[in-house]
Amino acid sequence: MKSRFFLLPLASFVLPGGPAYATVYLSVEQAQALMFPGATFQPDTRTLTNEQAKAIEHASGVNVRSRQLKLWRVSTGGWFIVDEVVGKHEFILFALGLDDSGALKAIEILEYREAYGGQIREPDWRKQFIGKQAGSKLQLDKTIRNISGATLSCKHITDGVNRLLATYEIVLKQSASRP
Amino acid sequence: MNEPIPDSRQIDQFALETNRGRRAHESCPQQTNGLLSRHAAALLVTLFVMALAAPSPVRADEPLFGFTYTTDLLPKGKFEVEQWSTTRLTKATGSFWQQENRTELEYGVNDRLQFSLYTNYDSTAAYHNGPFGATTPGEPFSYDVPDPDDHYRRSRFIGISGEAIYRLLSPYTHPVGVALYFEPTIGPGFFEPEARLILQKDFRDDRLVLGFNFTYAPEYRRLPPDTSCMCLAETDVNADFGLSYRFRRNWSAGFEFFNERELNSLNFTNEINSAYYVGPVIHYGGKHFFVTATFVGQLPWATTHSDTQPGAIVGGRDYDNDFEKYRVRVKFGWYFGGKEKK
Numbered sequence: 001m002k003s004r005f006f007l008l009p010l011a012s013f014v015l016p017g018g019p020a021y022a023t024v025y026l027s028v029e030q031a032q033a034l035m036f037p038g039a040t041f042q043p044d045t046r047t048l049t050n051e052q053a054k055a056i057e058h059a060s061g062v063n064v065r066s067r068q069l070k071l072w073r074v075s076t077g078g079w080f081i082v083d084e085v086v087g088k089h090e091f092i093l094f095a096l097g098l099d100d101s102g103a104l105k106a107i108e109i110l111e112y113r114e115a116y117g118g119q120i121r122e123p124d125w126r127k128q129f130i131g132k133q134a135g136s137k138l139q140l141d142k143t144i145r146n147i148s149g150a151t152l153s154c155k156h157i158t159d160g161v162n163r164l165l166a167t168y169e170i171v172l173k174q175s176a177s178r179p
Numbered sequence: 180m181n182e183p184i185p186d187s188r189q190i191d192q193f194a195l196e197t198n199r200g201r202r203a204h205e206s207c208p209q210q211t212n213g214l215l216s217r218h219a220a221a222l223l224v225t226l227f228v229m230a231l232a233a234p235s236p237v238r239a240d241e242p243l244f245g246f247t248y249t250t251d252l253l254p255k256g257k258f259e260v261e262q263w264s265t266t267r268l269t270k271a272t273g274s275f276w277q278q279e280n281r282t283e284l285e286y287g288v289n290d291r292l293q294f295s296l297y298t299n300y301d302s303t304a305a306y307h308n309g310p311f312g313a314t315t316p317g318e319p320f321s322y323d324v325p326d327p328d329d330h331y332r333r334s335r336f337i338g339i340s341g342e343a344i345y346r347l348l349s350p351y352t353h354p355v356g357v358a359l360y361f362e363p364t365i366g367p368g369f370f371e372p373e374a375r376l377i378l379q380k381d382f383r384d385d386r387l388v389l390g391f392n393f394t395y396a397p398e399y400r401r402l403p404p405d406t407s408c409m410c411l412a413e414t415d416v417n418a419d420f421g422l423s424y425r426f427r428r429n430w431s432a433g434f435e436f437f438n439e440r441e442l443n444s445l446n447f448t449n450e451i452n453s454a455y456y457v458g459p460v461i462h463y464g465g466k467h468f469f470v471t472a473t474f475v476g477q478l479p480w481a482t483t484h485s486d487t488q489p490g491a492i493v494g495g496r497d498y499d500n501d502f503e504k505y506r507v508r509v510k511f512g513w514y515f516g517g518k519e520k521k
Contacts, residue, residue: 063384086384089429089464114466116254116514141352148290149254151351152385159384 025121026110028095032072032080035097035106041072041080044175052171059134060166062159069167078105079172085160087114088152094160102168104132107161117150120157129161134169138162243462245473245508246435247390247421250346250356250379253287260284261297261512267317269504271493273307277317277503283342295342299364302334310490310498319369321500322400338366350379368401370409386425388433393418397445413451414442415501423460431462435473441501443486450484454497456506471510477502 026034032041048056048067056064065086072080077100084091090113097105107129109121119125128144138144140155147154243249253259263281283297301319306329309315313327325331342362350356356379364371373396380389394417399409417440423433436457443449458475479495491499498504 065384086386086425089466091428116257146352149257149287151349155351156384 023113023118024111026095026108028082028110031095031108031110034108035080035095036074036076036078038076040075042075044071044073045069046071046171048167048171055170056163056166059170060159060162061137062163062166064163069171071172079168081164081167082110083160083164085156087112087156088117089114092120092153092156094157096161096164098168102133102165102173104129104161104165106130107157109157112153114153117153119147119150120153122147125154132161132165134165136162136165241462241464241469241512242471242510243388243423243431243433244390244419244421244435244460245471245510246437246475247419248344248358248360248375248377248392249388249390249421250348250350250358250377252291252293252344252346252358253285255287255289257287257514258285259512259514261510263508263510265506265508267503267506270305270308270315271310271496271498272312273305273309273314275303275305275308275317275503277301277303277305277320279337281340291346293342293344295340295344297340297342299337299340299366300335301337303332305331308498309500310488310493315500317503318501319366322402336366338364338369340364344377350381351385355380368406368409370399371396373415383424388421388423388431390421390423391419411445414445416440416442416447421460423462429464431464432460434459435475437475439502441499449486451486451488452491452497452499452502453481453484454478454502455480458506467514469510469512471508473506473508475506477504 032039046069048064048069053064053067056062070082074080074097079096079098081096081098082093083096084093086092092109092113093111095108095110097107099105107126109118109126112118112121125145125147129138132138136143138158138161140146140151140158144154144158241251261281261283263279263283265279267275267277267279269275279299279301281297281299283295285293285295287293303316303320305314305316305325307314307327314325314329314331315321316323316325316331316333319337320331320333320335323331323333340362342360344358344360346356346358348355348357356377358377358379360373360375360377362373362375364373373394375392375394378391381387382389394415396415396417398412398415400412401407401409402412417437419435419437421433421435423431425431434457436455438453438455440453441451443451455478456475457478458473460471460473462471463469477496481492481495481497483492488499491497496502496504
């Protein structure tokens with residue numbers, strides 16, 4: 001089967017492709033200092049029960065992928081939460097700061113592993129989430145503006161915020177927010 | 180395989196009936212092939228040089244499936260080069276192999292509209308592979324007229340295609356993604372305007388993707404005896420389903436199932452062929468490139484229709500000139516374009 005085109009499929013496997021790598025924008029410590037200047041942080045790792053996970057999914061309409069919560073209590077009041085959502089190929093690592101009433105104080109993208117869609121780091125876009133609380137039912141293209149060409153990332157960050165606000169309401173609200 | 184062996188007159192008559200329009204391309208085939216292949220190779224090299232010279236690769240749309248399209252498009256101002264390779268293998272008898280190649284350049288006009296331009300160039304080899312054991316080239320070589328006992332080999336530039344996809348609804352902001360696709364292909368004595376409806380439904384954080392396509396493609400050729408007329412040769416009507424799950428970072432896997440039909444009309448009458456294919460697909464999406472590979476086999480569900488050629492269906496499978504037992508499709512894509520904001 002000699003043919004001048006026969007080897008073309010093999011080219012698919014030998015052409016160079018850049019290795020996937022994460023762009024780390026902020027470490028956990030940097031995000032903490034940015035959101036709660038001068039505060040100290042006490043780790044508070046928790047595991048959701050089945051009932052809690054179901055209640056969060058019901059309240060937010062978003063799947064709970066991981067039962068493990070990565071939390072810090074803030075010395076000045078409030079919570080610092082690190083979580084991840086699905087990106088196109090990889091996960092998007094982000095951090096949320098809640099004040100002691102459960103309102104969203106700040107959101108930061110810590111690691112973004114995709115080459116495209118990184119516009120979700122723009123302050124103007126993230127600013128839309130500030131002050132939101134459980135029950136806000138954030139929805140892309142309605143309460144949250146979409147970024148053309150970054151729709152998947154916008155959608156999943158919005159879903160992630162909905163899920164964490166519901167997590168606060170169902171799991172954390174009863175706990176003291178100060179160490 | 181158990182068909183009665185015909186005499187030479189039957190084989191000749193079959194070749195006359197099935198190798199539609201063959202004489203239209205008999206003049207100077209080798210000379211034309213060489214010229215066109217050089218043209219295709221030059222375009223291929225140009226596209227890859229453009230890709231390698233461009234700064235800052237970006238992630239863009241990418242096919243989760245080999246045959247089924249989804250509604251993901253390139254963002255505005257982004258480019259992508261894709262190389263497709265489809266291998267068709269195994270007829271009911273004899274030996275058959277066909278390699279179909281496509282080199283494509285895609286551009287995101289805006290976030291709803293994507294344009295593409297590509298070149299198609301194929302190679303094939305066939306021997307005693309057709310009905311009644313006659314050497315029968317597959318489409319698009321089926322308009323050549325080899326002797327029934329020839330060892331047929333040929334490479335050919337098929338044509339240049341343009342493609343436009345317009346997304347009406349995104350699956351990320353609507354319950355179902357919807358897009359319209361239009362692809363005219365123009366080649367020597369050949370014109371095919373292909374239209375497609377694309378639907379996409381996502382589940383489980385967009386990691387489980389269900390795609391559906393409906394394709395309608397009338398095919399016009401200059402056929403003897405009146406080669407001045409670009410007349411309807413056949414109409415392809417396809418339905419494709421694909422299901423893919425991202426099972427780990429960068430990797431998705433699933434399967435595809437599709438039905439391809441050929442008609443001797445524009446209005447869904449005079450059916451010639453209908454074949455069903457199913458098989459697995461695997462996809463890797465990296466930061467700068469993707470690779471997708473699909474292997475499908477024809478299911479033994481083919482039946483005779485009003486315009487089916489005698490001897491085309493063997494063992495429940497359709498082996499007419501656009502059908503075979505197995506297909507393998509590999510796609511490779513390389514992203515490049517504007518610099519991402521930091």
